[in-house]
Amino acid sequence: MTKSKKQIQRTIKQEMRQETPDVLDRISFHAIMNERKTRIHVPWYKKLSLPRLSTSLATVIVIALILFVSFADGGNGLLPPGDTKQPITLSAREEIYSISAMQSTTLFHQLSLETNSLFDHPRTLNYSNVSTNNYLINDYLPVINSYITMLEPIMSGVENYTVVVETSPDETYTHRVTFQTITLSNETVDFELHYNETQIDDDEFLMEGIMIIGGVTYQLEGEITLDDDEFEMTLIAYLPNQDDTYIELEIVRKHDEQSFEYEYVRRGETIFESSMTIEYDDDEIVAEIEYEDQTSEVELEIVRKLDGPRSRLWVYYDISHLDADEDGEIRIDIVLDQSDNAYYYLYTITVEDDHTFTIRKARSLRTPLNIDEIHTLNNKLM
Amino acid sequence: MDYSSYIKAIKKHDEQAFGAVYHETKHAVYAMILPIVKDRSLAEDVMQETYIKMLKSIDQYQKKYKFINWLLTIAKNTALDELRKRSHDSSVSPLDTDDLFIAKESSIETRLITEHYLSLIPDEEKQIVLLKVVGDLKHKEIAQLLGKPLGTITYLYNKAIKTMQRYERSERDD
Secondary structure: OOOOHHHHHHHHHHHHOOOOOOOOOOOOOOHHHHHHHHHHOOHHHHHHOOHHHHHHHHHHHHHHHHHHHHHHHHOOOOOOOOOOOOOOOOOOHHHHHHHHHHHHHHHHHHHHOOOOOHOOOOOOOOOOOOHOOOHHHOOOOHHHHHHHHHHHHHHOHHEEEEEEEEEOOOOOOOOOEEEEEOOOOOOOOEEEEEEEEEEOOOEEEEEEEEEEOOOEEEEEEEEEEOOEEEEEEEEEEEOEEEEEEEEEEEEEEEEOOOEEEEEEOOEEEEEEEEEEEEEEOOOOOEEEEEEEOOOOOEEEEOOOOOOOOEEEEEEEEEEEEEOOOEEEEEEEEEEEEEOOOOEEEEEEEEOOOEEEEEEEEOOOOOOOOHHHHHHHHHHHHH | OHHHHHHHHOOOOHHHHHHHHHHHHHHHHHHHHHHHHHHHHHHHHHHHHHHHHHHOOHHHHOOOOHHEEEEHHHEEEEEHHHHHHHHHHHOOOOOOOOOOOOOOOOOOOHHHHHHHHHHHHHHHHHHHHHHHOOOOOOOHHHHHHOOOOOOHHHHHHHHHHHHHHHHHHHEEEE
């Protein structure tokens, strides 16, 4: 069998790591640190003998420049070197609650709609067979489709996200947040979050509420810890009266990076765990996902590329199941089915042996369109 | 790894903290240096110099930047400086571009396979593959280090892996 991407990576990693030399004994730690300590450090501005007035003026100019740069990038602070674009900077608590609620309930919602055969009847065959199209990817498409549905509002871009905060009309809750995102097919999707918040410490809050999505109400319980522009948020989403089946999401933001960890529990049993990071650069958005269930490990790289007037998603996947490995790539087009005026994902899958096939998958995020909107979007995508 | 507490300890002359940081980062540092200097023993010297520079300039490190990126930038600059020095110094013998490996505990077969994989791809892709696979860096970190767009890094990495897979397939078909 041809080596998969993961096997090649493993071979290179194992071999090259053995080759890494060990130079630690050649570094005289204390001598270097003592030399550093005894050297008197003279700040550069003290080395210059400027008249007092010029020094003050120079200081004011420097401060003005720093303030200008800080606000020029949207108030998010100085960009680290090499960064061309900021990630979604979730600073306000309501934004953090909104994003985490949207992600967890969307993923949960889509997983519920998909067939559960993967989880109820795990594959026992430990090979992928081209003659019967018995590829591992077929088993994991429901999971991939769920992530794609969840990520689509994020993949459409940071600027397509608006949040409105107000008092909740529901007497049970204090706050209501309505937010709208735009999908890759230019549909708007509305989310509504109602919640109460309790402060338990200076930087620590509890949140409990509901999220309404696709006409279904999900219960939410969360906890957030904030520290300057860093935070940790944990949120559980579940259906009322079914609290043994839920998604738990943890978002951690540190050092200008955000990571997302998911755990899907069904009837009290962990079905899968996954972690995700999202990176932005110019016209590319890349989500890297590592997923693990009882029998498999899956690595996904989901890339949104702009291709003229079209938006496409690419997925590079790598599946390890029991003794079998499989990798490949998927091109995802969003197509309109005029018979029901619904948009679907069209997956064009190319497995590592160059075998290609297509599968259509439903999207659960859609709102009814009028006939003019359908024609406009149809022309754009075809 | 969260380096902030280790950096604080290093500044207080904690040698164990430095050892922990060294062991956590050495593979990534080596993966950064080797494709530039293309010589194992020179890469060793540059590695040593990198960590010495890191210690000497530890007070200049700012928390808002990722520590591993800061360290790998020092490694890259040190390797390029060494390369420039060698190209100007005619008394120094040319780099031995074949000497990337020494015999260690690994089998000769896997060593030869790895050597061949890396010989199939250009230097630019080699560096990205080593930083990702050996150094465990993310694409974004590599993009920042090399000053290239993220999409380019993702594309070049996948291109390199495909080249190796095509080689594998042709070996199997033969």
